[in-house]
Amino acid sequence: MNHAHEAPRAGRREWIGLAVLALPCLLYSMDMTVLNLAIPALSADLKPTSSQLLWIVDIYGFLVAGSLIVMGTLGDRIGRRKLLLIGATAFGAASVFAAFATSAEMLIAARAILGVAAATLAPSTLSLLRNMFHDPKERTFAIGIWISSYSAGAAIGPLVGGVLLASFWWGSVFLIAVPVMLLLLAVAPFLLPEFRDEKAGRLDILSAALSLSAVLAVIYGIKHLAEHGAGLVPLVFTLAGLCLGVVFFRRQKRLTDPMIDVSLFRKPAFNAALATNLLSLFIAFGAFLFIAQYLQLVLGLTPLEAGIWSLPSSLAFIAGSMMTSALTARMQPATVMVGGLLIAAIGFAALAWAALAADLVMIVLAFTVFALGLAPVFTLTTDLIVGSAPPERAGAASAMSETSAELGGALGIAVLGSLVTAVYRSTMNADALPGVPGPLTEAARDTLGGAVAVAAELPAGPAAVLIDTARAAFTSGLVAASVAAALIAIATALLIARIFRLKGSPDRGAAAAAE
Numbered sequence: 001m002n003h004a005h006e007a008p009r010a011g012r013r014e015w016i017g018l019a020v021l022a023l024p025c026l027l028y029s030m031d032m033t034v035l036n037l038a039i040p041a042l043s044a045d046l047k048p049t050s051s052q053l054l055w056i057v058d059i060y061g062f063l064v065a066g067s068l069i070v071m072g073t074l075g076d077r078i079g080r081r082k083l084l085l086i087g088a089t090a091f092g093a094a095s096v097f098a099a100f101a102t103s104a105e106m107l108i109a110a111r112a113i114l115g116v117a118a119a120t121l122a123p124s125t126l127s128l129l130r131n132m133f134h135d136p137k138e139r140t141f142a143i144g145i146w147i148s149s150y151s152a153g154a155a156i157g158p159l160v161g162g163v164l165l166a167s168f169w170w171g172s173v174f175l176i177a178v179p180v181m182l183l184l185l186a187v188a189p190f191l192l193p194e195f196r197d198e199k200a201g202r203l204d205i206l207s208a209a210l211s212l213s214a215v216l217a218v219i220y221g222i223k224h225l226a227e228h229g230a231g232l233v234p235l236v237f238t239l240a241g242l243c244l245g246v247v248f249f250r251r252q253k254r255l256t257d258p259m260i261d262v263s264l265f266r267k268p269a270f271n272a273a274l275a276t277n278l279l280s281l282f283i284a285f286g287a288f289l290f291i292a293q294y295l296q297l298v299l300g301l302t303p304l305e306a307g308i309w310s311l312p313s314s315l316a317f318i319a320g321s322m323m324t325s326a327l328t329a330r331m332q333p334a335t336v337m338v339g340g341l342l343i344a345a346i347g348f349a350a351l352a353w354a355a356l357a358a359d360l361v362m363i364v365l366a367f368t369v370f371a372l373g374l375a376p377v378f379t380l381t382t383d384l385i386v387g388s389a390p391p392e393r394a395g396a397a398s399a400m401s402e403t404s405a406e407l408g409g410a411l412g413i414a415v416l417g418s419l420v421t422a423v424y425r426s427t428m429n430a431d432a433l434p435g436v437p438g439p440l441t442e443a444a445r446d447t448l449g450g451a452v453a454v455a456a457e458l459p460a461g462p463a464a465v466l467i468d469t470a471r472a473a474f475t476s477g478l479v480a481a482s483v484a485a486a487l488i489a490i491a492t493a494l495l496i497a498r499i500f501r502l503k504g505s506p507d508r509g510a511a512a513a514a515e
């Protein structure tokens with residue numbers, strides 16, 4: 001018997017509640033993009049050291065990633081709506097704290113609180129969706145809207161931030177959160193139902209500490225690799241994090257009430273969804289970073305112009321997410337994911353060609369194609385992961401989905417970033433830099449931004465040669481990363497096809513996996 005047809009349909013309250021749940025997700029995404037625009041102004045005001053500036057930027061993402069599993073499990077125990085409201089209150093208060101920070105240390109502390117508060121938002125909202133939408137087709141559509149809210153936030157964040165910074169001080173970009181969170185606090189108690197695991201025991205503090213330490217260590221190691229290259233520090237932190245992760249999982253097997261249900265990892269569909277989610281975010285995050293640099297440093301667009309030219313890809317991502325439910329009504333989810341990854345591979349291959357041709361329109365088109373292909377993949381892998389867990393464990397499953405996304409994004413920036421950097425540096429050898437004084441050569445070989453800064457100190461002739469050489473070297477790196485992303489997309493598609501051909505494709509919306 002197909003249980004999917006017996007699932008109760010969502011009513012008006014659930015659909016209005018979905019709109020409410022999209023608000024914090026939109027804000028979460030905006031908060032990760034608007035800060036980049038405010039860095040020059042806050043640097044002039046607070047005068048942070050280079051190390052402090054790095055922590056201002058990074059600590060938010062560190063604590064989001066490290067706290068997700070703890071917060072997801074906590075929501076299962078105390079109630080997902082309650083945790084969402086607590087997190088929204090903390091996020092709004094920390095946003096005010098950040099906006100009026102008078103020192104770098106104060107802003108770092110505010111960003112740290114924002115990171116912990118933000119970690120309550122994604123697992124709470126996603127696990128509430130799991131319990132609000134029982135019909136698999138409706139849940140897939142709801143998750144598509146949930147994911148679209150992140151893309152919308154990323155798209156409008158730079159535009160809103162640019163408008164605010166043109167009229168107000170740098171702290172105004174943080175105050176965007178306050179009215180949104182006040183609205184959430186006002187309507188959520190009436191529109192969102194409460195869910196908790198009535199049989200859950202107390203939160204295991206040691207497990208929470210192991211989870212936090214493991215993820216933080218791995219993320220720090222990966223980010224250090226991306227920023228400083230291979231070395232002892234990233235190796236030690238990454239290995240330490242992996243070892244702590246092993247200890248964490250072994251402890252979960254022994255506990256009568258574990259933080260995460262390790263039996264989920266015995267389900268091929270769950271493992272495939274986690275791996276696909278991680279690999280898809282791996283190629284997406286790397287591409288987003290390098291395309292933004294290419295548009296500004298190679299094609300010479302301003303940040304606002306680059307943001308506007310990136311809008312078609314954001315709209316394509318939203319459209320792809322919204323279409324997922326209709327696609328899975330006609331074909332199996334595995335087929336949709338394989339097709340989406342192959343479309344993404346075509347987009348990445350087109351990006352490599354367009355970058356060599358320095359064709360802005362083709363670059364935007366390629367960007368749009370791979371965003372359109374990846375959107376259903378993100379929606380369906382999220383649906384599979386959350387749907388694989390029993391409803392009372394949806395918070396922990398949602399946290400695992402978000403943690404795999406954070407790790408995938410960090411890995412993509414680190415690994416593809418290392419590839420771009422390696423190609424750039426190999427091309428920018430001393431023989432290719434005539435007229436550049438010896439002391440400045442290393443800075444020019446380090447990054448494209450460094451080469452642009454060095455060129456500003458040179459006479460017109462050598463400066464033009466340096467800029468042309470550096471742009472060509474970065475383009476070669478982007479081409480290599482795009483080709484690598486296309487190959488990873490194809491390999492992931494083959495992985496999905498093989499697993500679901502051997503084990504059977506999951507029923508629409510992962511309903512079968514949850515049985």
